[in-house]
Amino acid sequence: MVNITINGVSLSVPENSTVLQAAKNAGIEIPTLCFLKEYNEIGACRICLVEIKGYDRLAPACNTTVEEGMVINTRSARVIEARRINLQLLMAQHDQNCLSCVRSENCKLQQLCNDENITTQPFEKDFEPFEWNTNWTLIRDASKCVKCMRCVSICDQVQANHAWTIKGTGKRTTVAPSFNTEGAPDMRCALCGQCITHCPTGALTARDDCDKVFDAIADESKTVVVQIAPSVRTAWGSAFGLTPEESDIDLLAAALKQAGVDYVFSTDFSADLTIMEEGSEFLELFTSGKTTEAPLFTSCCPGWVRYVNSHFPQTARHLSTAKSPQQMLGALIKSYFAEQQGIDPETIYSVSIMPCVAKKSECAREDFTDACGDPDVDVVLTTREVGRLLKRKNIDVANLEPIELDQPMQDYTGAGTIFGATGGVMEAALRSAYFLATKTNADPDAFKEVRATKETRVLPWREATFDIEDNTVRVAIASGLGNAEELVNAIEAGEVHYDFVEIMACPGGCVGGGGQPIVMDCEMAESREEVLRRLDSTCKLRRSHDNPDITKIYENFLGTPLSHKAHDLLHTH
Ligand code: SF4
Ligand code: SF4
Ligand code: SF4
Ligand code: FES
Numbered sequence: 001m002v003n004i005t006i007n008g009v010s011l012s013v014p015e016n017s018t019v020l021q022a023a024k025n026a027g028i029e030i031p032t033l034c035f036l037k038e039y040n041e042i043g044a045c046r047i048c049l050v051e052i053k054g055y056d057r058l059a060p061a062c063n064t065t066v067e068e069g070m071v072i073n074t075r076s077a078r079v080i081e082a083r084r085i086n087l088q089l090l091m092a093q094h095d096q097n098c099l100s101c102v103r104s105e106n107c108k109l110q111q112l113c114n115d116e117n118i119t120t121q122p123f124e125k126d127f128e129p130f131e132w133n134t135n136w137t138l139i140r141d142a143s144k145c146v147k148c149m150r151c152v153s154i155c156d157q158v159q160a161n162h163a164w165t166i167k168g169t170g171k172r173t174t175v176a177p178s179f180n181t182e183g184a185p186d187m188r189c190a191l192c193g194q195c196i197t198h199c200p201t202g203a204l205t206a207r208d209d210c211d212k213v214f215d216a217i218a219d220e221s222k223t224v225v226v227q228i229a230p231s232v233r234t235a236w237g238s239a240f241g242l243t244p245e246e247s248d249i250d251l252l253a254a255a256l257k258q259a260g261v262d263y264v265f266s267t268d269f270s271a272d273l274t275i276m277e278e279g280s281e282f283l284e285l286f287t288s289g290k291t292t293e294a295p296l297f298t299s300c301c302p303g304w305v306r307y308v309n310s311h312f313p314q315t316a317r318h319l320s321t322a323k324s325p326q327q328m329l330g331a332l333i334k335s336y337f338a339e340q341q342g343i344d345p346e347t348i349y350s351v352s353i354m355p356c357v358a359k360k361s362e363c364a365r366e367d368f369t370d371a372c373g374d375p376d377v378d379v380v381l382t383t384r385e386v387g388r389l390l391k392r393k394n395i396d397v398a399n400l401e402p403i404e405l406d407q408p409m410q411d412y413t414g415a416g417t418i419f420g421a422t423g424g425v426m427e428a429a430l431r432s433a434y435f436l437a438t439k440t441n442a443d444p445d446a447f448k449e450v451r452a453t454k455e456t457r458v459l460p461w462r463e464a465t466f467d468i469e470d471n472t473v474r475v476a477i478a479s480g481l482g483n484a485e486e487l488v489n490a491i492e493a494g495e496v497h498y499d500f501v502e503i504m505a506c507p508g509g510c511v512g513g514g515g516q517p518i519v520m521d522c523e524m525a526e527s528r529e530e531v532l533r534r535l536d537s538t539c540k541l542r543r544s545h546d547n548p549d550i551t552k553i554y555e556n557f558l559g560t561p562l563s564h565k566a567h568d569l570l571h572t573h
Contacts, residue, residue, distance in 0.1 A: 193514015
């Protein structure tokens with residue numbers, strides 16, 4: 001331990017602590033901007049400066065290590081003045097249009113300027129010129145970049161994509177796409193959105209598609225049909241001050257109907273359908289011995305699909321042919337649902353509400369269209385956007401009564417719900433694969449080894465084996481693309497072998513998705529996962545094959561899993 005003094009308080013702190021950590025443990029907050037624990041401790045912004053007795057210069061608390069006898073002042077007049085000047089210098093290079101910025105009220109720079117009571121701007125304005133294709137899914141506004149380099153660190157260290165790089169020197173140092181100069185990182189970006197959720201300002205955002213939904217609602221010739229992804233329910237209510245318990249899917253359905261939407265379904269239903277299709281595909285490959293050559297990889301995460309196609313084309317050949325739950329439900333809304341309701345599919349406007357940025361790009365894939373060539377899903381709104389849409393419609397969410405989802409794809413199971421968390425797809429698949437192989441049900445918690453625990457969360461991937469009849473199934477699960485890279489490298493090198501592999505691009509799975517509400521300096525995936533796990537454990541149906549609406553859709557429309565029609569609508573080929 002090391003003895004130090006902070007603001008006159010004597011403390012004994014662990015060796016090698018930073019001043020920031022030592023102060024935090026003692027309940028003393030030091031403002032930060034660029035600091036991102038473990039990933040970005042580069043001391044770039046100089047907002048966390050502190051005065052240390054005997055030091056000529058102020059020191060950044062986030063990357064200064066404590067020393068025996070150190071006397072630190074975090075609130076001296078010199079510290080406060082330096083922080084103020086550093087903020088004013090940032091403001092001079094910043095397009096301060098807070099009134100039209102999606103990060104207003106959730107922006108670190110804005111918060112710091114408010115906290116420091118900055119009301120004057122002594123330095124001349126000097127924005128960085130930039131161009132960007134604002135039709136692309138991921139948008140960078142260089143005039144709001146504070147050069148903290150968090151995006152570079154997250155993309156390099158967590159997501160192994162290396163899509164951002166640092167360009168220029170001195171005052172002109174900036175962040176730019178690594179792989180082209182045309183204003184978008186293009187194919188080498190997985191569109192996971194993790195750089196957006198870790199950006200402290202509005203410099204990185206996802207394209208806002210709310211206007212498209214507004215226009216569709218206003219167009220009386222259109223039937224607006226919405227689907228809501230499993231993990232949206234863990235987070236959408238935060239925009240209205242609701243807890244996850246208060247903001248279940250039935251309340252969001254009521255709010256959307258008030259906003260003018262015609263029908264609301266849950267993507268949990270098509271997650272159950274994905275299990276029937278992908279589980280059957282897996283069993284076919286497994287029982288014919290094909291998974292001894294290479295595992296079947298899940299394909300429900302478009303961030304992972306983009307990544308594997310661009311980084312590991314050999315492995316991409318082993319992706320499941322099943323479409324993602326979003327695309328399956330989109331295809332069924334414009335076929336099965338339209339047929340049942342007698343609605344012309346061309347008049348349906350299909351909207352997905354997703355925790356995901358990559359799904360905005362997935363729905364625009366040319367192969368995800370119906371017989372008329374129209375997209376199966378017309379537009380994707382992130383969880384953040386649905387909050388903005390409901391606010392713009394002045395919906396009094398807190399005082400609404402929840403309503404039931406619409407027929408004929410109303411039911412869902414706990415297995416569909418846990419799709420939103422790492423390990424959830426695998427657990428749901430194993431529950432049904434066991435039934436399909438043995439015609440008996442295993443306990444729904446029999447496969448809980450695939451869930452992330454405190455111990456396994458820090459590993460690049462986790463693995464488990466299960467005996468189904470006389471066969472042993474070897475599975476692996478990874479979330480975060482850096483972890484996926486390690487796992488795929490090990491599989492391609494023949495160091496490990498599995499039959500079935502689940503990969504989610506976002507750390508923790510969709511609960512930590514790039515389209516979820518941003519909680520500054522907080523990783524929310526774990527607590528949101530607990531919400532989904534609780535919903536699963538209390539759901540009266542916990543196995544996808546027990547979903548009565550799934551039984552009906554096979555009986556009345558699709559035939560059997562992997563039938564010709566199922567392949568046509570629910571698989572990529
Ligand atoms: S990034 Fe922050 S400070 Fe800049 S315009 Fe947006 S809200 Fe305002
Ligand atoms: S969206 Fe993901 S892959 Fe793309 S630049 Fe951001 S962190 Fe990197
Ligand atoms: S993990 Fe989920 S939120 Fe993240 S890219 Fe994949 S599907 Fe989208
Ligand atoms: S937070 Fe310490 S230098 Fe940026």
